[in-house]
Amino acid sequence: MDTREVRQGEELDKEKLEEYLKQNFPSYPDGPFDIRQFGAGHSNLTYELKSGEWEAVLRRPPKGPVAQKAHDMEREYKVIDAVHPFFPLAPAPMDFENGDLLGKPFFIMERKHGVVYDTEWPEGVTPSVELARNISREMVDRLVELHDIDYTKTPIKNMVKPEGFMGRQVEGWIRRFDKAHTPDSEEGKELKRWLLDHIPDNEESTIIHYDYKLNNAMFSKDEPDRMIGLFDWEMTTVGDPLADVGAAMSYWIEADDPEDLKQGLGKPPLTTEEGFYTRKEFMERYAEKSGRDLRHMDFYLAFAYFKLAGIVQQIYYRYQKGQTDDPRFRHMNHFVNRLIKQASVQAGLEMKSKGE
Template sequence: MADTIPVRAGEGIDLAPLEKYLRSTFRDLPSGELELTQFPTGASNLTYALKVGDWEAVLRRPPLGPVAPKAHDMGREFRVLQALVGHFQLAPKPLAFCDDHSVLGAPFFLMERRHGIVLNTDFPTGVTPTRDLGRRLSQQMVNELVGLHQVDYTKTDLVHMTRPEGFMKRQVDGWISRYNRAKTDDVQGVEELMKWLADGVPEESGCAIIHYDYKFNNAMFNRELTQMVGLFDWEMTTVGDPLADLGAAMSYWLQADDPEMLKVGLGKPPITIKDGFFTRREFIEAYAQQSGRDVSRSHFYVTFAFFKLAVIIQQIYYRYKAGQTNDSRFMNMNHGVAALVEWALQSVRRPD
C-alpha cells in the first residue's frame, strides 16, 4: 500500500531547479528521472517523497503563501534532527538544508526516507483490527513517548537551542497571543477558557525533549505493526515540561465515547476510537507507571493541549479565509475550532 499520493493541485514543485540542486548537493545521485509524490497527512508544512533510481529522500517545506513570523522554520527543524542523531533512532536522519529561495521559493530541507505503515483514520487493507492489536499499538505509543522523554537533552545540541525555564508560562501566554492574532469568527467560551489557562499554570514537572505533535499519523510502524520505525514532524520540538507533550498527545487521542462534535469536528476520527485502544486516562496511567512521573495535574495539560490544537486549526483557517491557501480541506475548520474550545471548556468544568 503506497504511503504517498500524486501531488495535490496547487502544491506542485518545479522539478528543474530542484534536480539541479540535488545533483550539485549529492554527487552520487544516480542518473534517471526525478519522481515526486506527496505525503497526504498534515495540514501545515508540505512534505514530499523524492526518488531518482534507487535514491530516495523526503523534502519538507513551509506551506504556500505568507507564513507567520518564526513559524514553519525549516532551518530549526533541520537542526533539531541533527541534534537527535545518535540519541533517538526514531528521528529520521537529516540530509541537507537549503535556504536559497531560487530553488523552491522558500527554505526547505531533506531527510532520509523510511518505509512502513502510517496509521491515521483506518487500518490498511489486509490488516484485521482486533482489541489486542489496539492495546499493543497503544502501549507502543506510550513506550516511545517515555523513551523520548528519557533522552538526556544536556548531551545534545538542543541545550543550546532551547530555554526550558518558565516553559509552561511562556506556552500559555504565547498560544493565547497566537489565537488573538489569528482570530476570525467569534467563538463562544474562548475568553473564559483563556482566562482559566492563564490563571492556572502549574509548577513544571521537569525538563525533557518534547516532540509536541505526537500522534499516530506522525509515527511509522513496520509492516507487522509490532514496532515503531519512525517518528516525523519535529517542527514543534523543544525542551520543556514532558507533561505538556503528554497533554498534546492526548488532544489527538480521541476515544469512542467522546462527543460526536469532537470526533468529527476535524474530519474522520483517528484509529484511537476503535476497539482496544487505550482511553486517554489509560494512556496517562500507563505513561505514569512507566516513566515514574507524577501526573496528578495532567488535567491542566490536556485542557491546554485542546486549546493549543484549536489555535493551530484557527491559524490554518485564518490562512484559508484570507485567501493564502485554496486547499478545500481547510474550508470548514472553523467548526473544528469551536468544537475543540467547547470540549476544553467542558473539561474545565468537569475534570476527567
C-alpha cells in the same frame, strides 16, 4: 506511507530541484526523477523524491504567508539533526536549503518505509483488539523513551530555554489565537483567564515532541506493533514533559467522544476502534513507566485543546484571507469552537457554544 500526485498549486520546480540533487548528493543517479506528495497533514508540505533506487523526503512550508515563527524549516532540520543520534526513530537529516532555490526554505531527510495508522487500517495489516492494545502500549513507551533522554548531552541544549516554559506557552498561544481570531470562532475569554491562573509549578524539563500522535508515527510492516519512525518535529523543544502528554491526548480520540470532536479533522482516527487505549489508560501507563505525577493533567489537557484550537484557527485564518484554497479548511472554525468547548469542560468551566 501513502503518496499521491502533487496537489495543484503545490508543485515544486522539478528541473531546479533535480539539478540541486545532482550537485549535492554524490549517490544521486542519472535516470527518471519523480516527485510525489504525502497526502496527510494540514500544515507543512512533504514530498517523496525518487530516482531509481535513490529516494528521500523533502519538507517545506505551506503556500502563502505564514504565522511568525511557524513552519521554521531550518529549526526543524537542526532539531532532527540533534535528536536522531539519541532517538533513531527521528529520520536522519540529509541537507537544508535556505529558500533561494525554490522560493521557500526546505530540508531533505531519509525516506523510511513502513505503515502509518491513521483513519483506516493499512493494506496488509490484520486488525485485532490485541494489535490495537500493543500499538497503544508502543505509543506510550516510545514517548517515555523520548522523555528519558538527557537533553543536556545533546546539541538541542543550545537551541532552547526551558525556564518558564509553561508560562511562555500559555501566554504565547493566547497571543497567537487572538491574532488569528475570526468573528465566527469562539473567543474563549474565561478559558484563557483560567489557563493563566492555573499554570503548574513543574520545573522538570525534557525533550518534547509536541505533536505526538498516531499518524505521525510509522510502524514496521513485518512487526505491525513496533514503531520504526516518528515524524513532524517542527514543534519539538525542551519543556514540561506533561505538556507533551497533554498534546498527545488532545489528538487521542475515543469512541465515546462527541461526534464533532471525532470528525473535526475528517474521518475519526483508528484510536476510536476497539482495543485502543482510552486517554485514561494511556496516561496511567505513562505514569507507571515514567514515574511522573499526573495530578495536574486537567490543566495540561485543557491547555492542549486550547493550543490545538490555536493551530486550527491559524489554518482557518489563512483560508479566510485567501492565502490557501484547500477545501479541507473551509469549515475549520466549527472544529475550533468544539476544541474551545472541550478545553473549557476539561478546566471545569461552563460555556455555551457560539450561536446558542
